[in-house]
Amino acid sequence: MRHPLAAACLVLLLPMGAALHAREMAVPPSGVIGVGAEQLDPAFWLRQAPSPDAVVLDAATIAARNAKLLQVDPSMHDLQALPATLERAQVLKWIQDLSRRPTHELYDEAGRSVPAATLDALLPSLALDQVPATQKTRYGLVVKRAALRSFPTSLRVFSHKGDTDIDRFQETAEFPGTPVAIVHASQDGRWLFVVSPRYAAWVERDAIAEGSREQVLGYADKAPYRVVTGATERTVYTREQPGVSQLQLDMGTRVPLAQGLAADQPVNGQHAYSSWTLELPVRQADGSLAFSPALLQKNTDSAADYLPLTHANLIRQAFKFLGERYGWGHAYDARDCSGFVSDVYRSMGVQMPRNTSAQAVSPGLEHTLFTDKDSRAVREKAIDALQIGDLIYIPGHVMMMLGRIDGEPYVIHDTNGLSYRQDGAMRRVQLNEVSVTPLRPLMFNDTQRYIDRMTSIVRIR
Missing domain, CATH: 2.30.30 (SH3 type barrels.)
Structure with a gap:
């Protein structure tokens, strides 16, 4: 999930070059090629998984990897390491890295163009002139599921008329008990700019309770x-x-x-x-x-604790979201493609960056990177080596490897829809939910498959 390429991440195309796969895969009444009732049951995939209950990583190893992620990944924020005093330059950088005035046309929920004056007014609302030269570092806990926004506003804006799902001011959501650093307030005082372990953005003030450093950072370590x-x-x-x-x-x-x-x-x-x-x-x-x-x-x-990281648990946990509506930036009390995979892994104690762009290249994760110079043979070899739970990235989208049917890899992912060519005609199926689909036939455009546009494979091992 991230703005510029997000629309591309949501559509699966299958043109003429993949016609062979389309003919071989059954098309049920749903129109979702290659997927019937059997494939919508986690038991189907569990039966095929080799050593499904073998522990992939133990709790101590996961904890060490999480600690490393905080240290080496620039998209993460180690709140324990924040200084007692924050400098103005650091606070401005956090805010200005996120809150940039949109330069392209945006539309409201009624499909009307958002006036330039409305967008211009967003900048004064940031109250950047009120950021002090230095300030004591303050802390808080999130008290309810809270939207994190690009600007201190509830205004929903969209790139295209009629597209009211992808709100361009929606960044992510945080959950009750998440610690944050409170670094600034909006001009009207109704919004706070906070830094959480995985994000820095604006949140409504009533979603945050301010406490001491010890109260806030100690909450996550309480047991049982x-x-x-x-x-x-x-x-x-x-x-x-x-x-x-x-x-x-x-x-x-x-x-x-x-x-x-x-x-x-x-x-x-x-x-x-x-x-x-x-x-x-x-x-x-x-x-x-x-x-x-x-x-x-x-x-x-x-x-009573995080689930063991096993192939069986990855499958079971992913299927608990099957059919959940797509929620850009964790909107609709749901999640998007990167939120989906990170929440699945989080139930096993594994922390990940929030967005696909950061997950795909994180120095804290084991990944295989691909460039335009990598041949189709290299990419096909990597697809043949996919294991359950592997994360496959294309620009703006991520899918989780689920298993194989007759050697063909299938994935589970949170996606807008898929298209494929059947008998020479393009058929589109709107999904807008966590879905099971085949991987190899999917196309990024009329000439390139998803595999051709693959940027990274992340393996949590």
């Missing part, structure tokens, strides 16, 4: 804890504590268990014997950080 292993889960409704009522927790979110509570006493008006009692951050009226118990039913999908 639960890890959300379902696609999304929600805390139990509570009238008594609205801030933690039906709170969405996405896959991979780690939340500590509350300590020191009497086992026979109610939590927020409800007995806790059939639920896990979590400790969640809440924002007090003055914006400061506090913590509240919240209940997560024991019949929801969570675990």
